[in-house]
Amino acid sequence: MARKNEEVVLLVVGGSTGFVSAQEVYSHARESGSPIGLATVYRVLKSLVDAGKVELTFDDQGQARYCARGETHHHHATCRQCGRTIEFDDPDVERWAGAYAERIGFVEVRHVIEISGVCHTCASSH
Amino acid sequence: MARKNEEVVLLVVGGSTGFVSAQEVYSHARESGSPIGLATVYRVLKSLVDAGKVELTFDDQGQARYCARGETHHHHATCRQCGRTIEFDDPDVERWAGAYAERIGFVEVRHVIEISGVCHTCASSH
DNA sequence: AGCGTATATGAGAATGATTATCATTGTCAA
């Protein structure tokens, strides 16, 4: 067998910077020679998300986008004009989120922090 | 005419605590006697979002959910089990977001901070 | 009022991402 499907999907997701859509995972996997089907892409992605190996968010149009979760938890800042994504991991805000969750009595807390704006490059080339 | 459609939609969205889906807006509006159509609900919601009067996010399944944007900027903590929503507005995190955006050179910054977890009630009744 | 034009509306069709179905194929222990 060429390669296990889960492996193929992880390679594609992990090999991309930023987020990829399920359809992109599918076409990239096919381009790289895997005979994987779209249904399996969705199945594998879902199991990877459940397993915590891949992160799932939704873009401005509500489409699912996936991103390999590395060792470190982090968030993203996205430029609304060029789409460039900056990853960040700020201990201050992590600490804040944890403290806040505790204050309101939430457990098993996840948080999503998305910052969007216009990056320096786009703003100056305006 | 009974009432302008935009008014009806704003009433429904504003009259709900937390987020509502477009379908919910539609059925609530119909229940309250408006002959509004689903297409118009979507049209009006989109224009309200563009106008900044309504905020748009996506839930765990990628469905759009709308929320009236009041005078004060705030964020939400949602219980994954009962769906209850707690609004919060914490100056610390606002300050952090602003400072961070400046640090990476972003302008016209918006940020979304979503906290999800299991609330005290659900956790203890488990 | 009468007329013309532009805009808004709603019913239903079309779209497109995601999910379910199901026959087929691969896996593996006995």
Next chain:
DNA sequence: TTGACAATGATAATCATTCTCATATACGCT
């Protein structure tokens, strides 16, 4: 090899959202 069972992929179904278009309404002008 064989039988049980999970994994796969093609395709159909689902469902939120968007598009289309015929109609209705608002607005300006005479």
